[in-house]
Amino acid sequence: MKITGIRTFLMHAGAPEPKKWASDATWSNSPTGGRATNTAFGGTRNWLFVKVDTDEGITGIGECSGWPRVIETALKDLAPLLVGEDPTHIERLWQRMHVGIMGHGMTGTVGGGAMTGIDMALWDIKGKALNTPVWNLLGGKVRNKVRIYGHANTPEVALSLKQRGITALKCGGVSDPVRKVAAIREAVGADMDIMIDLHGPPWLTPADAVRVARALEPYELEWIEDPIAPENLEGYRRIRDAAHVPLASGERMATIFGERELIERELVDVIQPDTGRAGGITQMRKIAAMAEAHHIMFAPHSGSLGPVAEYAALHLMAALSNALILERIEDDWGGRAKTVIPHPVQTDGFLKVPDAPGLGVDIDEAFVAAHPSHGNSSIQATRESKSYAEGTFDENVYVQTRLGRKRYFNPGDRS
Numbered sequence: 001m002k003i004t005g006i007r008t009f010l011m012h013a014g015a016p017e018p019k020k021w022a023s024d025a026t027w028s029n030s031p032t033g034g035r036a037t038n039t040a041f042g043g044t045r046n047w048l049f050v051k052v053d054t055d056e057g058i059t060g061i062g063e064c065s066g067w068p069r070v071i072e073t074a075l076k077d078l079a080p081l082l083v084g085e086d087p088t089h090i091e092r093l094w095q096r097m098h099v100g101i102m103g104h105g106m107t108g109t110v111g112g113g114a115m116t117g118i119d120m121a122l123w124d125i126k127g128k129a130l131n132t133p134v135w136n137l138l139g140g141k142v143r144n145k146v147r148i149y150g151h152a153n154t155p156e157v158a159l160s161l162k163q164r165g166i167t168a169l170k171c172g173g174v175s176d177p178v179r180k181v182a183a184i185r186e187a188v189g190a191d192m193d194i195m196i197d198l199h200g201p202p203w204l205t206p207a208d209a210v211r212v213a214r215a216l217e218p219y220e221l222e223w224i225e226d227p228i229a230p231e232n233l234e235g236y237r238r239i240r241d242a243a244h245v246p247l248a249s250g251e252r253m254a255t256i257f258g259e260r261e262l263i264e265r266e267l268v269d270v271i272q273p274d275t276g277r278a279g280g281i282t283q284m285r286k287i288a289a290m291a292e293a294h295h296i297m298f299a300p301h302s303g304s305l306g307p308v309a310e311y312a313a314l315h316l317m318a319a320l321s322n323a324l325i326l327e328r329i330e331d332d333w334g335g336r337a338k339t340v341i342p343h344p345v346q347t348d349g350f351l352k353v354p355d356a357p358g359l360g361v362d363i364d365e366a367f368v369a370a371h372p373s374h375g376n377s378s379i380q381a382t383r384e385s386k387s388y389a390e391g392t393f394d395e396n397v398y399v400q401t402r403l404g405r406k407r408y409f410n411p412g413d414r415s
């Protein structure tokens with residue numbers, strides 16, 4: 001079998017016009033309503049899918065995160081390295097791509113995202129060629145269903161997750177984390193697992209993060225995610241030594257080389273490579289194996305990912321012994337379910353592991369084409385967006401070099 005071509009499918013994962021997003025009925029009436037005001041996240045997200053065609057009529061599908069509009073160009077650069085090659089020699093082709101981006105940096109999430117999409121498609125091709133699911137190629141199943149967690153920042157949203165049978169949730173944002181967690185814990189009770197993501201604010205010092213982490217100790221969190229900037233590895237050591245709370249990180253790194261220090265120095269209890277940009281199934285399973293040797297759990301990040309990468313995560317988590325839980329923003333956009341065929345089956349807080357050959361998923365190309373890309377940064381630059389506006393708390397949290405500590409630890413004074 002030989003690779004004959006590579007096609008890309010870039011889409012805007014949201015309403016066709018950015019202005020419509022904030023008032024999009026599907027969005028604000030979603031069961032959780034959890035992100036109804038978060039235009040900065042949903043309004044700028046793109047999903048990039050890739051199809052790898054072969055001369056035997058088998059086509060593989062993958063998804064590339066990292067910076068989708070940039071990666072679409074990167075894939076055009078990588079295509080000549082792949083066309084004419086046997087797609088079943090996945091490790092060899094991964095190494096070929098890795099050397100191919102040497103001049104552009106080999107450990108970042110953008111290059112990692114490009115390799116991810118191709119690698120995912122190669123595993124899909126191999127599974128289809130052998131008429132077996134990808135999880136079978138990875139060693140077979142450890143589990144038949146994968147536990148998921150939802151997102152909730154208020155007690156109301158947390159309760160709606162609980163009512164739908166979801167047994168774990170993550171709240172996010174560095175603003176007022178202790179009161180947020182306390183309110184959610186009080187609402188949902190003891191039988192729901194809670195995590196918090198502080199999103200690695202560059203201004204939060206390890207000493208102040210220790211204070212936050214210690215204050216969160218009584219709530220028995222499953223983890224605190226990115227309590228400080230994930231590049232500050234020594235800071236993670238200080239937090240770890242000073243607070244009795246599991247730590248999680250890894251979403252911003254790619255490949256075994258990017259994740260290596262978090263794992264080898266045992267700075268985290270949970271490693272979170274992103275299924276769409278960490279280097280593909282090939283790298284995800286190696287990262288998980290490295291983590292296993294250090295008794296670190298594996299919980300793939302999927303904050304901005306689309307539904308094809310989710311399928312890849314399901315196959316991985318079906319086969320990996322240390323796979324803990326999968327992030328799932330199930331109701332982030334009504335179009336998520338229409339983007340892929342079939343839609344994954346979720347029951348009582350679990351996703352069923354697919355049984356079809358390969359990844360077992362395809363995109364609806366017409367639906368993708370009907371949602372052309374526009375905007376692709378983490379901040380929405382529209383006049384309607386109040387987020388990050390000058391002088392607001394949001395701007396201070398993410399832009400200011402050093403937020404005033406008195407205001408941070410006394411959020412009632414922030415007006």
Ligand SMILES: [Mg+2]
Nearest residue numbers: 197199225251
């Ligand atoms: Mg995160």
